Amino acid sequence: MVMRYVMSIDQGTTSTRCIIFDQQGRLVSVTQREHRQHFPRPGWVEHDAVEIWRNLERIAPQAIKQAGIGLDQITAIGIANQRETTLLWDRRTGVPLRRAIVWQDTRTTSLVDDLAARPESSMVQKRSGLPLATYFSAPRIRWLLDNTPGLRERAERGEVLFGTMESWLIWNLTGGPNGGLHLTDVTNASRTLLMDLATLEWDADLLDFFGVPRAMLPQIRPSTETYGVASRVLPGVRIGAALGDQQAALFGQTCFAPGEAKCTYGTGSFLLLNTGNEPVRSSHGLLTTVGYQVGDQPAMYALEGPIAVTGALVQWFRDGLGLINSAPEIETLARTVEDNGGCYIVPAFAGLFAPHWRSEARGVIVGLTSYITKGHLARAVLEATAWQTRQVVDAMNADSGLAMRTLKVDGGMTADNLLMQNIADVLDVPVVRPMVAETVSLGAAYAAGLAVGYWPDLEGLRRNWHRAAQWLPNMDPERREAEYDNWCRAVERSFGWMKPRD
């Protein structure tokens, strides 16, 4: 019998990866290629979309070769992608108008301030579920339209197409200028500020508000559906899924039931909670977003708490302060002491994301005494990730009315046992790590496999999920409350540092 496999493409912020999975959800081969980060001005971050496409042309066949299989054994492709990164390209030639504007880019700050000052701006959060912020795609499209002569007219005539990275890859895989499919999925569309979260359609009022012509937008489709068949790179293979990377991780962690949550710990961290078929409007500083939509079934929604700086604080400890030689050594250093010695670090390097959304906040270290050593600082670095998670979880519980009972974790920082124990301690719930750490890629593969019947249903996917490690809470409740109070007071001290612009 011929074995069949699913390929996932993870188009991430720093690299593009192809991973082939077998029917048990086990990793068979991995190929990866980084792309250049362009920083043309302070606050600007760009990617060359052509470079990314060429990288995919290279690594996809390599992954098949490395697995020692044939193209005909790939039953479907699933795509996960960096979210909110914005690209415009020429429909006729397939050439991008300029480099893609990456999600970290803050060139739209003053544009967003101007938009927010308009009376109808309160509609944005109501319809899209997201606060009006530079983080999302619509202000970037507007910026491109305002700053490229003649572009608006061409966009209105449908000569120029907009897409996030999954749209760009699908359009190219299905033929590019020769009949390429221009589409996006509901999770990616939910990050543009242009989609009505209830109808899952582009919203006329939001398009008006941002001044974005409808003709340039891709068609919105479910996350899991056979969109078409690739004609290039992987000719003949069905494209079965697309999801934003954090939603793909939610899917890969098999958080299919309301109340199930995962947190991916990387440079930043992203906690997503499945809230079921109804979008839950946040009154506690969280984003409302689409979790996934399987075929023609109703969409599943999620609450999301993005935390800007978690692993990045460890990197700063290593590169900025030089107190450790490698990131994992933070645990070794932290274990040289019993506790934080009364010291707390709030890493508001560029303001704070969820649940505070304070762009004027800046980082603080509080509780310094002559007693504090680098060991205590290392503790405070790890605890900052744990307490930031706690604040997001508290907001989730308050918004959803569901008390989180267990947290599934993934990402590079899950190798840090002290941190994982600390998170279990401060949340007072078990923290569980799955056996496949590559949950973003796995989620995209699962979604695609589901679309083509490689896996029968969500229950079948759940059976592939296995626990690799578990940390149980073990902290005195009084101490937990006292420490949490200290953390909250430390966070308050980070607020209001940057003075408003004139």
Add this chain to the structure above:
Amino acid sequence: MPGPVQSIQRGAAILRLLARSSGRLGVGEIATSLGLPRGTAHGLLRTLQLVGFVEQDDATGKYQLGATLLHLGTSYLDVNELRSRAINWADALAARSGESVKIGTVLDGQVLVVHHVFRPDDTLQTLDVGSLMPMHATALGKVLLAFDAGASAALGNGPLDAYTRRTIVATRELARALASIREVGWAAQVEEMTVGEAGIAAPIRGHGGLVVGAMGVSGAVERICDARGQPNTALVTFVRDAARAVSRDLGASRW
């Protein structure tokens, strides 16, 4: 009998020179001081940098003694870094073998468990990271003993503790077992620690082939061993492949 190795003598001279100087030295200064061609000095410095004995300043390109030299002998590879570098391969080993996976290093004559992946059957299991196990009665420990002459000398000559009637307690018998582990490149224990349990382990090597840890599976003897009570050959292959993959990532090119 072979004579002294010239490149090691020169490397030692570079280290002495750097230790004696108050600031950093450039490659030219080092070459002139030791009467070496510039290219030779550069090659030696590159190798010393690779093993962490010297460090190069990014801004000036000059050299100084590496931080590794300061704690030479205490820790070669940080255990938390070892876990971080091995985690994907340990997961894959657990998924393939269906057994729990542990990674161990030597701590004060015992095996310190630095990483643990649950057996993938979702039964209740407890994380064993941080616990200590005897060297001579575990597969991980026997691997570490086999490739660390110091640790094996530290066991002494007296009889070893018996955990079951199959535990190796005579030092001469242990020495024979370790020799055969060195020969085949992996170790097993069958009911030597706990009745009904067995384990298989292989060495994790870093730069230059130095063994920095051991990685293995353990579980019920009827799953780990075949009908004749011998370690299952498929499991041995999984364990050795996984340990080799980690070693390659750590820079042990020949394994």
